[in-house]
Amino acid sequence: MASRQITQETFDTVVQENITEFEMEPDEAVNEAVQQFESQGVDLSNIIKALPKPAGSDENDRTHEILQTLDSLRKSVDLSALSEMGDHLLHFSEQCKQGMAYRFLAAQKFAYPVVLSAWKLALGDQDLMMKALYAMSSLTDGQPDLLEPVGQQLLVKTLGENVSHAEVTLVGIRIIRHVCLKHEQNRQDLVKSGILPLLTGAMVKHGSDAEVVREACSALKIMTFDDDIRVPFGHAHEHAKMIVMENNGLKVIIETAKGFMNSSSVLSELCSTLARLSVRNEFCQEIVDLGGLNFMVALLADCIDHQEVVKQVLSAVRAIAGNDDVKDAIVNTGGTDLIVLAMNQHISNPQICEQGCAALCMLALRKPENCKVIMEGGGALAALQAMKAHPKEVTVQKQACMLIRNLVSRMRDFSQPILEMGAETLILEAQAAHRDCDDVAKAALRDLGCKVEFRELWTGQKGSLAQ
Template structure:
């Protein structure tokens, strides 16, 4: 608790800059040494400097103004050029400001504190009546500023974002940049998500994927934004609309069809395919949606990808997640097994045994396929699934996720098929599961269930051994 309290100490940029200035003026240090000394001084006191620009402020060119940081100098120059409504100068200063904000999170934070958002909004409004190059630069700067700071966007900005996307739907670069702003506005911000959905952002995102089906960056960005719409990540809100948004994407905007068609358009782009599969996973929230993925040919694409793109670990993880998601439907479980999905999953886990994430995702997918399905369990065991899971447990004893999913898989394989208990025990399952139980608190319940269903003797721990009245009054 003490550590957490210490780490949460904050100071202002002015306080940090004053310490740097003191080191330069009083102790005659060079700029770099002065900054390094200030960082060490504050960090030794447990101050969190993640939002502090760790450079010495620069004196302005004419030497008259007070020294300032590059990002604030760019902001001042931008504001001055806006007052004179000079688009070319605005363009230059926007580019400078954008570069500074992209450079580090602390620069974005400082700029936001010093009123950057209304200045960018003014540049954006000027750009809508000016030219496309300026509009693109204004959006780029806004995307950079709002990264990690979704609270900055107000209703006027959100409306302007929808209008900009609607009016420039055919421009791939502008669309990509606008969608990035949408994503930054909605990450960890339920109110912005709901506002934008009501304002009509969902059809703009799905249409962007269809309209720019040859533009990888647009498809990737739109997929990411669609996923963010299905998040429930704003701790300030007790209940979000994640499920409703997923339903709207699928039912009102043909989301699954759009994603599956896009996957066909990018057969050789693992990065885009990863995004598409990841987004499919987020949308498979109802039985009929899982079935729709199969009906649209999505299952065949997923199984083929698993077999053909085995060298791309990130893509493999997303394909496994998508298979796991659609296997929530019992009919789809059988369809995956019929399509040879279990063999592909086992082969993938065996090939990537060194990767804890692939092992965890593989076990999780097989676990869902085996749930309440003795026939599927037989296919998995006979295809080497139990052996692969135990090898994964052996390879990653410290990875709680691998241990937990493997225990759950073993349990599902034997719970309705007792005949598999002995062959699985002969592979050394009892010792590995007991080890997982002893090493990871998170595995206690699933390990116990697996051991019980394997027919092993399970020691029940007594959680409270004190006598009545022992607790401090």
């Protein structure tokens, strides 16, 4: 695995040497440099693999175009030349979109304070401010560490003062999404600054704008992530509670969804966010009380051919089934039959198989009557078919084993029919292939009545801890 790093200047120097000393053509020189560094274990993911362009009349004075644009932008900001600044911001945004390596190089050359200054200068001019927002959105994509307190305050201020402007709201929320993904401190700081009511408010104010709704919903969902490996404990649960209890998040999402029944991409995002917010028993029940369950069941039936929608609906059903009363409500609305239908129709999709098995697993937990409905509806057979279809997918194997275990733990009469479907062989294969499946496989085999060898890891005997 590549781990060594080099600077853009080092790469560019080697490319230039290939051209001048070995008389290579530019493309050949770049390819040779790439091969040379990769053979040495150098990570080139943040390196622009292209020959810099001449900065002026001197052919030897070369620099990458994004840095030339940044330099022009910096000069226009220093001179407060607003008419020129707009064009430079647009060009800078387009060049940032060429890839992470371009954004990384720009950030290294202090692009963030330049764009931030341009944003401040543009506050009185909405058209110019939009160009600055687009530039900041492009620059921060994949680089959340760039944001600092002044930028946080400016972001919240801009959104708060432009709640009626759909495009400002859209790009501002996109910046939030970029700076909060994999960055716990930014999430916490922005939540403290009052970003949550701005996000839910945007969904209400612009409830018919698909792009704004999708971005706002995605940003709310990111606030519930725990994806920053630098932080031992995040505030994901607290943020989810705040979205629901202080900002009426569940009602906002469910009401908004009713206006997008023909938009699978928006509905997928809404369902995905509902799943992230189902962190407490009462929240799961509130989703049902607000009509969210009926909406999801209808959505699953109507969009059974749309894989992304199906996956997100199954994920949401799995999440709200953590409430025992909601389990019964899901079964009573015919949810189990639709889950099995979705799994059978998309048996080649491992994510749908995983989420389907997980949802059925939750419905079966501590609910013998639900187990009967799942068995009669073909749930066990669908899970075993998923295991056959995806032998290398540990998550599918694990969830299927857990489902089988839940089906028979309180309904031993189901053991023989499930064994006759070939369950024992499939579970043993999963156990042998995946170390993470060992415990759940043994539990399933034990409750099926199969012979299981349990190994005592420690008995508390033989010797003392004292030296």
